[in-house]
Amino acid sequence: MPPSTPHRRRGFTGRDPEEKHRVSTPLELFYDLTVVIAFGVASDELAHFVAEGHAWAGIVGFAFACFAVIWAWLNYSWFASAYDTDDWFFRLATMVQMVGVIVLALGLPQMFGSIDHGDTLKNGVMVLGYVIMRVSQLTLWWQVSRHDPERAPAARTYITAIGIAQIGWVILALVGLPVAETFALMSICFAIELVGPYLAERKASTPWHAHHIAERYGLMVIITLGEVLIGTVAALNALVHGEAGWSLDAGLLALAGVGLAFGCWWVYFAIRWADALDRRRGRGFLFGWGHMLVFAPLAAMGSGLHVAAYKLGGETEITDVSVVLSVAIPVAIFTAVIYGLYSLLLSEQDPFHVLLLLGTAVLLVASVVLAGVGVSMVVCLLVVMLAPVVTVVGYETVGHRHMAEAIERIG
Numbered sequence: 001m002p003p004s005t006p007h008r009r010r011g012f013t014g015r016d017p018e019e020k021h022r023v024s025t026p027l028e029l030f031y032d033l034t035v036v037i038a039f040g041v042a043s044d045e046l047a048h049f050v051a052e053g054h055a056w057a058g059i060v061g062f063a064f065a066c067f068a069v070i071w072a073w074l075n076y077s078w079f080a081s082a083y084d085t086d087d088w089f090f091r092l093a094t095m096v097q098m099v100g101v102i103v104l105a106l107g108l109p110q111m112f113g114s115i116d117h118g119d120t121l122k123n124g125v126m127v128l129g130y131v132i133m134r135v136s137q138l139t140l141w142w143q144v145s146r147h148d149p150e151r152a153p154a155a156r157t158y159i160t161a162i163g164i165a166q167i168g169w170v171i172l173a174l175v176g177l178p179v180a181e182t183f184a185l186m187s188i189c190f191a192i193e194l195v196g197p198y199l200a201e202r203k204a205s206t207p208w209h210a211h212h213i214a215e216r217y218g219l220m221v222i223i224t225l226g227e228v229l230i231g232t233v234a235a236l237n238a239l240v241h242g243e244a245g246w247s248l249d250a251g252l253l254a255l256a257g258v259g260l261a262f263g264c265w266w267v268y269f270a271i272r273w274a275d276a277l278d279r280r281r282g283r284g285f286l287f288g289w290g291h292m293l294v295f296a297p298l299a300a301m302g303s304g305l306h307v308a309a310y311k312l313g314g315e316t317e318i319t320d321v322s323v324v325l326s327v328a329i330p331v332a333i334f335t336a337v338i339y340g341l342y343s344l345l346l347s348e349q350d351p352f353h354v355l356l357l358l359g360t361a362v363l364l365v366a367s368v369v370l371a372g373v374g375v376s377m378v379v380c381l382l383v384v385m386l387a388p389v390v391t392v393v394g395y396e397t398v399g400h401r402h403m404a405e406a407i408e409r410i411g
Helices: 026-051 055-083 088-106 108-117 124-147 149-175 179-203 210-240 248-269 273-279 281-290 292-312 320-346 351-372 377-409
Strands: none
Touching: 026 055, 026 088, 026 108, 026 210, 026 292, 026 320, 055 088, 055 108, 055 124, 055 179, 055 210, 055 281, 055 292, 088 108, 088 124, 108 124, 124 149, 149 179, 179 281, 210 248, 210 273, 210 281, 210 292, 248 292, 248 320, 248 377, 273 281, 273 320, 273 377, 281 292, 281 320, 292 320, 292 377, 320 351, 320 377, 351 377
């Protein structure tokens, strides 16, 4: 659409899923910045609780925060892929969702603290932000139900599922039950949120664009990797402004953090997600939902490096093993999910992947063992950095050919 075109009101009739040269819009990238802010707050809170020795409270809060943020982002991104009109109405609806993300982020510290104390879950501000986002999304689906008769049944199903789930979130926030009971009841809301899109798409598939979706996810991976770089800077700052100052350890730490982010980037983009998704549109849910376990571990890697900063600055008494685990575990989850998504999307069980996974596991376990026997934490993080390199080398030598053959087999 020419840049000079006025952004007058347009009908939500759906875009062409085969549209040529479809790319992410500046508005979508602007929206993503708010998601990064929420990731940053959640990552900082996780690092704080791990450093204080309250890891489980941090992990539960981080998982809850990531689900809320990523789920709202997923819904917006898939809707925009199918119905982005770029008119004033869609732009304002996007702005409202951005406000909701910011409000949600402001409520994260209070939610983390209430989990740690074990009393009533204080997620009122979070729920307020989430409701703001979802009311905007409801309005957009209402427009689809009016303008796109073919997919109106799907739009109404989206409206019903989103509306019921929001009522549930609000009730749970207002009732103020203990943390354990609240999370148990939240499973109902989680189920409604997840099942709603599945039921809607069975009634009428929305015209999302496979290559556009793959690009959106790839860009979010890049943005989330920024948390790893931020964590590296935090750890490096703690080291160089300590007693040792600039040293060999400082250089190795910079290499470990940047190398880890770069390696994870290379691993993710070694796979031709767009080609696979274009040929397997029916597995879009696997691709979309599975990435919740891609974004969260990437943000958690940055959190782990923040924990390393606390350790280097003498602000925590947790062991080096715990610090290394806070980085190694997210790397392990990220790697396993990437291989799992590949296998599910392409219906491939490549024996070569077993070798790569074993090599990755050996390095991650070695990093923890080395920390346990007294090897410098910075050296152990260097070993963690080498874990993605196993996949990079494997794909640059053999894996790329296996993947091309797998994509060819599915047409």
